[in-house]
Amino acid sequence: MSTPWTDLPTHRAWLQAHGESLLAFGRRVAVPGGGAAWLDDEGAPVVERGVQTWITCRTVHVYALGHLLGVPGSRPVAQGALAALLPGGVLHDAEHGGWFGTVRRAGAGGGVEVVSDAKEAYQHAFVLLAASSGVVAGLDGARELLDEAARVYLDRFWDEDAGLSVDTWDRAFTACDPYRGINANMHSVEAMLAVADVTGDPAWLDRAARIGGFVVRQAAAQGWRIPEHYSDEWVPEPDLNRDCPDDPFKPFGATVGHGLEWARLLLHLEAALVAAHEADPGLPQAGGPVDGAAEGSTWAEAAAALFERAVADGWAADGADGFVYTTDWAGEPVVRDRMHWVVAEATNAAAALHTRTGEPRYADRYAQWWDYADRYVLDHEHGSWHHELDPTNTPAGTVWPGKADLYHAFQATLVPRLPLAPSMATAVASGLFVTP
Template identity: 55%
Template sequence: MASWLDRSTHRSWLDAHAQHLLAFGRATADERGGAFWLTTDGSPDAGQPIHTWIAARMTHVYSLGSLLGVPGAATIAQTTMAGLVGRLHDDEHGGWFSSVDSDDRPAPGKSCYDHAFVLLAASSAARADIDGATTLFEDARRVFLEKFWREPDGLCVDSWDRTFTTVDGYRGMNANMHAVEAMLSTASASGDEQWIARAERICRFAADSAAAHRWRIPEHYDQNWRPDLDLNRDQPRHQFKPFGATVGHGLEWARLMVHVEQALGTSDGWLLDAAENLFERAVVDGWSVDGAPGFVYTTDWEGSPVVRDRMHWVVAEAIGAAAVLYRRTGKTIYARRYQHWWDYADTYLVDHVHGSWRHQLDATNAPADSVWQGKPDLYHALQAALIPRLPAYPMIATAIAEGHLV
């Protein structure tokens, strides 16, 4: 029997779901520039600052919407991007603030995580011909290479002070993971293959580090790239730096390894081997291990659950990883898991009343908000609806622009 991934009817469903998501997020654009944090029903949360990572993600999302031919998407992308060239940009010292409050007072510091999403957004907006995106793309590339990429390490530093004078001693794989996606998207949009080589170097480090820890990825490191396996043991629910192994990142890295392999045009095996090992470890450690369906959020270094809540982005990444691995290998196990996880998402995560996906569930799959309040953005869910319809390379915006969507 043909898998869902091979059926035109399923691809039609994915298209309809992408349209559903884009319709939900239409109130994201702040007329002052940037993107609002969205509540459960898709209305702006006035209590939240304007975050760079959300403005960037929503610029990426609605640039993709414009490339898909959705009326109004380009206007939304233009407005959210205006925050990246305006109030969120540091005109004095360069780069981007993490957020600004209602009076445009910036949060301290500059982070690689935010800058990686600006780079992703700029590459997608440039492919969608959003006015001003080419200049933003040039600026984002320059700042990222000058401030965050470290050529001797083949990795990115994590954060600076506002003036780019003092770099923090913490090093993290979360920012480097999103840098890989942004680098591949930059290579796709610009044709500069040096970005692929940088992404490969990050993946090599991630794969080697994971292999040394039974394919659980250490997330946190000191300035010499020595892993700190106990960081935030007392704060296991930390929003961006949780203790232990993050199950969803194993799945996300698995997908990225396949993207890098396809970008390189190589088949020497190590990237695919790493992808399959990361994927399997995440599934064994994380999927339905505590008496209820769903992926636990984090585990300790022996694979025991630490935070048992279910995050929407983990399932979205599981769907994307299963899709690219099925396309790459033809193994039916990936197609079966892909179908199973969409069934789970539709049952528990997709909000059939208010729209979009619930961002967090507790261990019983009831809605929760201890880590994520509301439905801040559409990035993970929309990509779950698009990745199964696209080749692994070029990346999403360029692939759609070049007519590869099936």
């Protein structure tokens, strides 16, 4: 029996080298005056897309990790992107608080045009993540940013009664859209785990567990396909965007990649809860069933079920290798394009499940999907990953033109080398790399 790739020092060295190549690809991402650009196929900024909060935050996070890894040139990129989020930065709303979705430089005079002034939980969750990683990396202004981001998130987005995040406000935080969504809550869990590690406040873990429990219960009732869209009363809306099935943020049906991403996040959550209980036995234990879950599923059992459903529905579902983007509620493919982030999350989920269980089948899948990524998704000519492939595994740009950012690809180089807890920046800063 061969050694699993995740246990091979040579594979870990390959992951490190690939991560460094991704950082090199994105070296032009920082925008003069603050923020980060959407990148094209060759890593050049796409000016007409403006400066977007989620891209900027992901850039701070990735290059903060690069700095913690000791990769020269990473800190200036992270600091330059972070500048847009700080008071006086182009993305920060000094009047009403929070952060704009998108801004754009207006002409030669250098004025700033607000393109999207909606305040979205998705974007604000990434502000929390960026600030947390920035604090660990010692970026100037990151601690103050984290304090403000936490206040805004808790005041405006967190619904304590529901144990979930609302989705979108208008600029002045006077009108809340009735739509509720799992995507923003998923990234909220990721951010909450990071904030808990940086602040030491276990309330963030409790919030993450409440979100995770809701998703487990909803998915279990739907054959482990996750309903993504809800009313303001948290009633599922399974037909939303049926007429716009390839929406990049709110697609119709079950999103295969989110099943994989949630599988990993539940394992991170479980590990964080276990560690917190060990540090303070007064906190709840994490080894038992998820509160209210069908058949008493534990976090690990739910993660495995989500993984198996996503793989059964999504991998080579139409006869060609690769994960389809979405399926209907019977598991039939709807959007058959292959998105780069899905295979990144597939390798991450397989690695996390192998770490948690030691089962060889997860290691086998991990190697299979990296082989697929190397053959089709990695751009060996220009660098980074093709963000979208058509059903024949040919590069496309219908949903994701260019190579927007490095977040999913770069994290795929770290997840197999780190423990399930603490969160990524804290683990890297602490030197908690897993060795065979």
